[in-house]
Amino acid sequence: MVKQYTERLDAVFGALADPTRRAMLRELAAQPRTVGELAAPFEISLAGASKHIQVLERAGLVQREVQGRVHTCRLDARPLHAGAEWLRHYERFWNRKLDVLEAILKADDAMQKAAKKAVEPAPKPTRKSRTPRRKP
Amino acid sequence: MVKQYTERLDAVFGALADPTRRAMLRELAAQPRTVGELAAPFEISLAGASKHIQVLERAGLVQREVQGRVHTCRLDARPLHAGAEWLRHYERFWNRKLDVLEAILKADDAMQKAAKKAVEPAPKPTRKSRTPRRKP
Numbered sequence: 045m046v047k048q049y050t051e052r053l054d055a056v057f058g059a060l061a062d063p064t065r066r067a068m069l070r071e072l073a074a075q076p077r078t079v080g081e082l083a084a085p086f087e088i089s090l091a092g093a094s095k096h097i098q099v100l101e102r103a104g105l106v107q108r109e110v111q112g113r114v115h116t117c118r119l120d121a122r123p124l125h126a127g128a129e130w131l132r133h134y135e136r137f138w139n140r141k142l143d144v145l146e147a148i149l150k151a152d153d154a155m156q157k158a159a160k161k162a163v164e165p166a167p168k169p170t171r172k173s174r175t176p177r178r179k180p
Numbered sequence: 181m182v183k184q185y186t187e188r189l190d191a192v193f194g195a196l197a198d199p200t201r202r203a204m205l206r207e208l209a210a211q212p213r214t215v216g217e218l219a220a221p222f223e224i225s226l227a228g229a230s231k232h233i234q235v236l237e238r239a240g241l242v243q244r245e246v247q248g249r250v251h252t253c254r255l256d257a258r259p260l261h262a263g264a265e266w267l268r269h270y271e272r273f274w275n276r277k278l279d280v281l282e283a284i285l286k287a288d289d290a291m292q293k294a295a296k297k298a299v300e301p302a303p304k305p306t307r308k309s310r311t312p313r314r315k316p
Contacts, residue, residue: 050199058197063186066266073273121273128271130202131264137209137257 049126052104056127059103064088065096069105072119079115185262188240192263195239200224201232205241208255215251 059065068082083093097117100106104123109116195201204218219229233253236242240259245252 053202054197054199057193060263060266061190061194061197063190066189069270073270119273121270124267124270125274127196128264128267130196131260131267134205134209134257134260135264137255138261 052123052126053130055103056105056123059099059105060127062096062099065100068093068096068100069119069121072106072117073121076109076116076118079117082117188259188262189266191239192241192259195235195241196263198232198235201236204229204232204236205255205257208242208253209257212245212252212254215253218253 064086067085071077071082071085079090079094079097082097083090086093088096097106097108100117101108105120107118107120109118196205200222203221207213207218207221215226215230215233218233219226222229224232233242233244236253237244241256243254243256245254
């Protein structure tokens, strides 16, 4: 089960590590396409496109339907969910800068409150003034 | 700018497409580690571990600090954000099953309302009854 999950993640992230394959998934998100249609926007041969599609199929991201000579590809985005879940655990790290900013603001706020408390008029001040008055 | 973003995504997804590198990131999420500490849990040589760490460095996911002979690695999770954002666009597809269910429930609700309206008594019906009354 764990091995299956690990291999699925390897395949999904590997499939996404190429701009042509990511662009193919974007195309398929709009509607199913034939292999020819998927190859068309890129400067690659049908054989080259087919190799990319095979990588996407192995990752479970593309389902291929064969009708005679026409191969129609459909997106199956469900395996992406595992990838997104994996990344979700690291969200707190890229949000850390915001956490640090929040901590600074909180500390600043606490210091302001403490300072305000310190300057509040007390009935009998015990501190000496910085500029001592001359004695008459 | 677009090229930079594309190359960053290639590097990040490529770095994540390996179980050893994902495990190293998990280790670094807990605390910084030396190259030796990162290699220890895996049955790989220091040189093998170093290659994986280089892939993580190229993806911007690891910062290496050199002090004499000690190389300390720290996690920089920020590049993962781009990967998570890319995946977020596809959430609606793996949520599609829920959308279909929602659509069925809405359609069902609309049909029930229409049926209720159809059986309500109208003061002066203008439509002809399906079973015409006999003329006296």
